[in-house]
Amino acid sequence: MCWFAGYEASVRRDEPLSRHTWYRLGGPARWFCTPPDAETLATLLTRCRERGLPWRVLGQGVNVLVRDAGFDGVVFRLDADAFGRVEFRPPVVWAGAGADFPKLIRRCIDRGLIGLEALAGIPGSVGGIVRMNAGGRWGEIGPLVRSVTVVEPDGTLRTLEREALEFGYRRSNLAGRIVVEVGLELAAGDPAAALERHRRIWEEKYATQPPVSHRTAGCIFRNPPGDSAGRLLDGCGLKGLSCGGARISERHANFIEAADGATADDILRLIDRAREHVRRETGVELELEIEIW
Numbered sequence: 504m505c506w507f508a509g510y511e512a513s514v515r516r517d518e519p520l521s522r523h524t525w526y527r528l529g530g531p532a533r534w535f536c537t538p539p540d541a542e543t544l545a546t547l548l549t550r551c552r553e554r555g556l557p558w559r560v561l562g563q564g565v566n567v568l569v570r571d572a573g574f575d576g577v578v579f580r581l582d583a584d585a586f587g588r589v590e591f592r593p594p595v596v597w598a599g600a601g602a603d604f605p606k607l608i609r610r611c612i613d614r615g616l617i618g619l620e621a622l623a624g625i626p627g628s629v630g631g632i633v634r635m636n637a638g639g640r641w642g643e644i645g646p647l648v649r650s651v652t653v654v655e656p657d658g659t660l661r662t663l664e665r666e667a668l669e670f671g672y673r674r675s676n677l678a679g680r681i682v683v684e685v686g687l688e689l690a691a692g693d694p695a696a697a698l699e700r701h702r703r704i705w706e707e708k709y710a711t712q713p714p715v716s717h718r719t720a721g722c723i724f725r726n727p728p729g730d731s732a733g734r735l736l737d738g739c740g741l742k743g744l745s746c747g748g749a750r751i752s753e754r755h756a757n758f759i760e761a762a763d764g765a766t767a768d769d770i771l772r773l774i775d776r777a778r779e780h781v782r783r784e785t786g787v788e789l790e791l792e793i794e795i796w
């Protein structure tokens with residue numbers, strides 16, 4: 504029996520992942536699965552596991568570089584209505600993993616629910632944001648998370664309360680699980696002040712980073728303890744370095760921009776060259792922040 508028998512409407516074959524990543528790069532997923540709800544997702548995940556099929560979850564594809572060869576397995580994407588639902592029950596907002604995070608920030612501010620504006624300007628889906636504990640200088644999502652409902656690798660649906668969650672620098676203990684819903688505990692506050700803070704953070708961020716409209720994957724490397732990967736790359740004179748259609752941003756050296764005609768391989772070669780430069784000149788071995796599939 505085919506692994507998705509009975510769920511044919513939710514699965515496409517050989518879907519180009521370039522359509523689903525911010526880089527607009529990457530080859531096809533052998534199977535691209537958009538389940539209608541969490542129960543179907545759990546059933547299909549169980550079937551993948553039983554057959555030893557490799558799988559991944561794609562949010563908005565912000566932080567991912569898919570190789571030109573694509574992904575020989577199952578890619579789940581939670582874009583059905585059931586995963587985009589948002590419910591406000593102050594002080595908690597319940598959001599599906601597929602909900603758009605920047606829109607959620609604005610909707611919370613409008614309702615006087617405060618806290619998310621510290622993450623202004625970070626694109627992505629709610630599930631992706633929580634799974635990687637997205638954040639920056641002004642804060643991160645982890646401390647605001649009250650509970651997370653996941654599909655476990657064995658296909659069971661489970662809600663993890665705050666005590667069971669671990670968040671670190673751009674990591675959480677949600678890797679290997681599929682986030683389906685998140686409860687965020689916010690504070691009551693003045694929408695006008697929160698909106699002003701949102702605007703200020705957004706402006707500060709984009710004064711120093713390429714705009715979200717550019718084809719990037721956010722910061723490529725994790726910051727080494729006590730330092731900034733961008734500062735190190737810049738210090739090695741790497742701004743503007745290019746490989747094919749990939750180029751290190753002139754605005755912030757920890758971003759690689761893709762131009763028309765770029766391939767995923769161009770980005771990978773540029774990553775290797777930049778890492779090699781920094782290793783040679785500073786002795787620091789930079790680690791990737793983005794995921795490579």
Ligand code: EPU
Pocket residue numbers: 638639640641708711720721722723724725726730731732733734737754755756757792
């Ligand atoms: N710097 C340079 N040259 C550059 C980039 C930075 O000299 O090309 C210097 C800056 O002048 C500053 C220092 O390095 O003195 C730190 O730079 P910045 O404030 O831009 O912060 P960052 O450590 O490079 C981190 C996150 C960003 C986040 C910003 C702001 C990481 C890897 N990066 O960058 O997150 O937006 O702080 O909060 O943690 C991301 O995760 O994708 C990301 C972009």
